[in-house]
Amino acid sequence: MNTFKMLTTIHFGENALDHLKEIPYQRIMVIMDPFVYTSGLYKQITEPLEAAHKDYTIFSDVVPDAPLDKISAGVKAFLEYKPDAIVAVGGGSAIDSSKSIREFALKINPYGKVGLIAIPTTSGTGSEVTAFAVVNDTQAKVKYPLVSDSLTADEAILDAALVTSVPPSITADTGMDVVTHALEAYVSTQHNEFSAALAEKALEICGVFLPRCYYDGQDMHARQKMHVASCLAGLAFNTASLGINHSMAHQLGARFHIPHGRANAMLLPHVIEFNSDINHASRSQKEYLPAVERYASVAHVLGLSSYNPVMGVRSLVNWTQFMMKEMAIPMRISELKTISAVEYFDALDDMAEKALNDSCTATNPRPVTKEQIKHIYTKLW
Numbered sequence: 025m026n027t028f029k030m031l032t033t034i035h036f037g038e039n040a041l042d043h044l045k046e047i048p049y050q051r052i053m054v055i056m057d058p059f060v061y062t063s064g065l066y067k068q069i070t071e072p073l074e075a076a077h078k079d080y081t082i083f084s085d086v087v088p089d090a091p092l093d094k095i096s097a098g099v100k101a102f103l104e105y106k107p108d109a110i111v112a113v114g115g116g117s118a119i120d121s122s123k124s125i126r127e128f129a130l131k132i133n134p135y136g137k138v139g140l141i142a143i144p145t146t147s148g149t150g151s152e153v154t155a156f157a158v159v160n161d162t163q164a165k166v167k168y169p170l171v172s173d174s175l176t177a178d179e180a181i182l183d184a185a186l187v188t189s190v191p192p193s194i195t196a197d198t199g200m201d202v203v204t205h206a207l208e209a210y211v212s213t214q215h216n217e218f219s220a221a222l223a224e225k226a227l228e229i230c231g232v233f234l235p236r237c238y239y240d241g242q243d244m245h246a247r248q249k250m251h252v253a254s255c256l257a258g259l260a261f262n263t264a265s266l267g268i269n270h271s272m273a274h275q276l277g278a279r280f281h282i283p284h285g286r287a288n289a290m291l292l293p294h295v296i297e298f299n300s301d302i303n304h305a306s307r308s309q310k311e312y313l314p315a316v317e318r319y320a321s322v323a324h325v326l327g328l329s330s331y332n333p334v335m336g337v338r339s340l341v342n343w344t345q346f347m348m349k350e351m352a353i354p355m356r357i358s359e360l361k362t363i364s365a366v367e368y369f370d371a372l373d374d375m376a377e378k379a380l381n382d383s384c385t386a387t388n389p390r391p392v393t394k395e396q397i398k399h400i401y402t403k404l405w
């Protein structure tokens with residue numbers, strides 16, 4: 025048996041933030057990304073709350089990749105204030121921090137039901153609709169996804185006006201996170217018709233509108249499309265889960281602080297090649313690995329032509345590399361200049377072990393060994 029559920033009510037489109045005036049909560053903890061605070065963007069959230077006479081407090085001590093010490097500071101602030109809802113405003117890091125703060129705080133003091141309203145300010149993670157929260161254990165140098173329905177936001181508000189300030193490089197990284205969610209969900213061992221429909225639409229949007237957002241951050245039509253695509257891809261992987269692209273990207277984020285979407289983008293061509301084994305299956309043949317047909321069919325959605333499934337997969341690999349070049353995303357770790365070959369290769373064994381044990385590995389379409397993960401990391405250098 026398979027189940028498809030959507031636990032989050034989604035409000036989207038123009039003036040979606042007006043919904044904040046109608047939320048059934050009085051005492052609100054607004055957890056936000058520091059950029060949202062310093063840029064004044066937060067007023068778009070607090071003004072409707074004030075208009076509706078809500079009480080609120082602001083917590084903005086959030087940093088990329090939700091480290092555990094910042095989450096404990098948030099838990100402390102939460103238990104002091106005892107809100108009846110959290111409004112989370114920011115990228116995946118702020119939303120994941122909020123999910124973890126509510127989860128851990130209510131384990132310590134289960135004083136009642138506390139709502140969670142997620143308002144993304146990047147078009148990337150889809151965290152506003154997923155049961156995932158990625159946390160970063162900085163001491164153990166490992167990032168791992170927590171997965172539980174109780175983490176899921178009750179409501180999500182998608183207002184693309186909040187995303188126009190995202191600079192091109194973060195637009196590129198977060199946009200490629202959307203592409204990776206859609207592709208991994210599409211080929212996952214748990215893929216189903218619901219996840220496929222969501223992933224196909226998300227990818228179709230990315231193919232057309234991600235470069236437009238990159239070139240012109242004020243292109244509202246493109247921003248709106250990508251904001252929805254991010255949410256669709258989130259719904260897709262929430263039901264089908266992900267694969268080793270994410271397992272491996274989590275380690276690059278934890279160890280070397282490579283932004284999540286960028287790490288995913290850099291790995292993507294290598295992971296597609298591994299999952300389809302196209303370097304061996306280079307000719308038309310009767311049987312391919314299961315991912316080949318699926319990658320080939322999603323290549324059609326992107327309008328890529330091919331005369332056999334392997335060519336379809338090759339076109340898809342080329343397309344991912346084209347997107348990266350268009351948006352100035354480095355192809356190799358050595359291009360980043362901030363990581364030495366010695367530190368990278370010293371970390372390889374440990375990263376491969378942790379990636380193998382990451383919960384996303386279980387649904388990868390091709391079973392993988394630690395040695396194969398090390399090989400992919402080596403190619404990435």
Ligand SMILES: NC(=O)c1ccc[n+]([C@@H]2O[C@H](COP(=O)([O-])OP(=O)(O)OC[C@H]3O[C@@H](n4cnc5c(N)ncnc54)[C@H](O)[C@@H]3O)[C@@H](O)[C@H]2O)c1
Nearest residue numbers: 059088089115116117145146149151154156158189190284
């Ligand atoms: N929970 C999930 O389902 C899920 C899925 C994928 C990734 N993640 C996690 O989410 C995190 C990444 O989230 P992200 O990619 O959204 O990045 P992020 O939240 O880390 O933000 C990246 C940068 O963008 C800035 N920023 C955010 N909004 C902005 C705006 N409107 N204008 C200008 N700058 C802005 C932030 O200040 C930050 O410097 C990672 O930890 C990743 O592992 C979670």
Ligand SMILES: [Fe+2]
Nearest residue numbers: 149201205284
């Ligand atoms: Fe992701």
